[in-house]
Amino acid sequence: MLHPFYSGSRIHKISGPKPKGLLGNIKELSDHEPTTVYQRWVEDHGHILGVNTLLFFYMLYLADPRAVAHVLAHHVDYPMHKDVRKEAERVLGEGKARFLSPAFGPYQIRELQSIFYDKCSELCELWIQRIKSENTTRNPADTASVWVEATSWLNKMTLDVVGLAGFNSSFDSLNPDGMPNELSEALRAMLAVNGNPSVLDYLHAFLPITRIIPSQSRRKVDHARKVMDRIGRELIADAKSATRATASGDISRKNFAAKDLLSLLVRANMASDVPDSSRLSDEEVLAQIPTFLFAGHETTSSALACFLFSIACNPEVQDRLRAEAFACAEGDRPTAEALNKLPYLDSVVRETLRLYAPVSAMLRTVTKDDIIPTESRWIDNEGVEHSGIPVVAGDSIIIPILAMNRSKAIWGDDAYEFKPERWTDLPATASSIPGVWGSSMTFSGGLRACIGYRFAIAQMKATAYTLIRTFRFALAVDPAQIEISVNAMTRPVIRGKAKEGPNLPLWVGLVESESAL
Incomplete structure (x- = not known):
């Protein structure tokens, strides 16, 4: 990731934020929300920036849609940097998208729809119990509403969904009488420490030799x-036993089917009619589990928390969304196809994921000299005009996802506002964004785009639909007390208390009937 001048790199000639001492701009990223910093840099210096990361080393920050499209389309020439990949594998394991792909096709997602509804209904019942309880904190201005800290409940619900959809296992996280879920606690610990990086953690990322000094995180x-x-x-062992029992001694692909991710992977490892070259070892199967847990649980939970925050701050959006949901002819549990035909629900989900993309940035490295095309000509620090960006092997590139999703040059002066209506009349500039879903970078783009995006969108729509038909929401604190943290994950926190983890205090009341609208 570190790339000195003698390599021939010219990134240091590109306009960018002024370095601040020997640590370059690392201290600024450590002291402030990285995405807030990225957005300010993009607004001050444009969509193409050279940023001093440490000493004399620079990285290219790309928010230019054409340039980003080129990088994503040539993923072999611009892969994830090996040091970053190693760090990701240390946290999540060596997950491989090609092994996970069978579980994320349109048919498989439709088969999971009932799980989304079942678990959201279970969450609703628990909140209804709180509303009916005499020992619950009530809103002084509306005694029919009770206090709920939403993020912890959403985390439990999405973990239970992943348990069933991913492993055919009931984690029972929503059970109020159950034991604390050890798996969930491990995930929480990972996100907590990676969401509050120290200067030493940044040095580990940008200067690998410093990793001989272990940080607390x-x-x-x-x-x-x-x-x-x-x-x-333990989950793999259970899946193997279930596979043998289902196959009745003849373990071949034709003799049993599976919907959950782990069973699909175990089947590929055990089936007699799968060639050795396609067979997975237990270690390879094991490596997929953290990746799916993180992608299918944490990102969806964070997006749903941002959805509730958004509609709680915008009651007119909430009312319109509820009216559309009650008008749906398919009642409590519409099919995925029916949900996709609800235009305002689609706009609200798109706007939530645009403004609050769960992952805020991604890093790529350059493996061969190239000229990255740009949307327009630009001038470097020496006054030389360019029609593209010259890069050399070893250069590093950051694509600031949220900064692109919120770019005023792309979305207009209201880019930072939550405005679902924009999706019915998108600015022409938004069509140039090379995302795999909609005109946003939330799920990345190209062949390395997020393979679980259909899962996330389907669960988000089913959950949003169910919640809005059941409850009305309002913030239980002054809106100024809530901020959206974007370190490890984009999620609401209490201002000044981000290190305590996600927190979204809401007043939640029942929608008694359709006639109450």
Whole structure:
């Protein structure tokens, strides 16, 4: 990731924020929300920036849609950097998208729809119990509403969904009488330490030699990974036993089917009619589990929390969304196709994921000299005009997802506002964004785009539909007390208390009937 001048790199000639001492701009990223910093840099210096990361080393920040499209389309020439990949594998394991792909096709997602509704209904019942309880904190201005800290409940619900959809296992996280879920606690620990990086953590990322000095977060992550690996091995053993029982001695693909991710992977490992070259070892199967847990649980939970925050702050959006949901002819549990035909629900989900993309940025490295095309000509620090960006092997590129999703040059002066109506009349500039879903970078783009985007969208729509038909929402604190943290994950926190984790206090009341609208 570090790339000195003698390599021939010219990134240091590109306009960007002024370095601040020997640590370049690392201290600024450590002291402030990275995405807030990225957005300010893009507004001040444009969509093409050279940023000093440490000493004399620079990285290219790309928010230019044409340039980003080129990088994503040539994923072999612009892969994830090996040091970043190693760090990701240390946390999540060596997950491979090609192994996970069978579980994320349109047919498989439709088959999971009932799980989304079942678990959201279970969450609704628990909140209804709170509303009916005499020992619940009530809103002084509306005694029919009770206090709920939403993020913890959403985390439990999405973990239970992933348990069934991914592993055909009931994690029972929503059970109020159940034991704390060890797997969920391990995930929480990983996100907590990676969501509050220290200067030493940044040095680990940008200067690999410093990793001989272990940080506190690194030790906690290593412990959490051991917990996840142990539980993962238990899940694999259970899946093998179930596979043998289902196949009645003849373990071949034609003799049994599976909807959940783990069973699909175990089948590929055990089936007699699968060639050895396509067979997975237990270690390869194990490596997929943290990836799916993180992608299918944490990102969806964070997006749903941002959805509730958005509609709680915008009651007119909430009312319009509820009216559309009650007008749906398919009642409590519409099919995925019916949900996709609800235009305002689609606009609200798109706007939530645009403004609050769960992952805020991605990093790529350059493996061969190239000229990255740009939408328009630009001038470097020496006054030289360019029609593209010259890069050399070893250069590093950051694509600031949220900064692109919120770019005023792309979306207009109201880019930072939550405005679902924009999706019925998108600005022409938004069509140039090379995302795999909609005109946003939320799920990335190209062949390396997020393979689980259909899963996330389907679960988000089913959950939003069910919640809005059941409850009305309002913030239980002054809106100024809530901020959207974008470190490890984009999620609401109490201002000044981000290190305490996600927090969204809401007043939640029942929607008594359709006639109440």
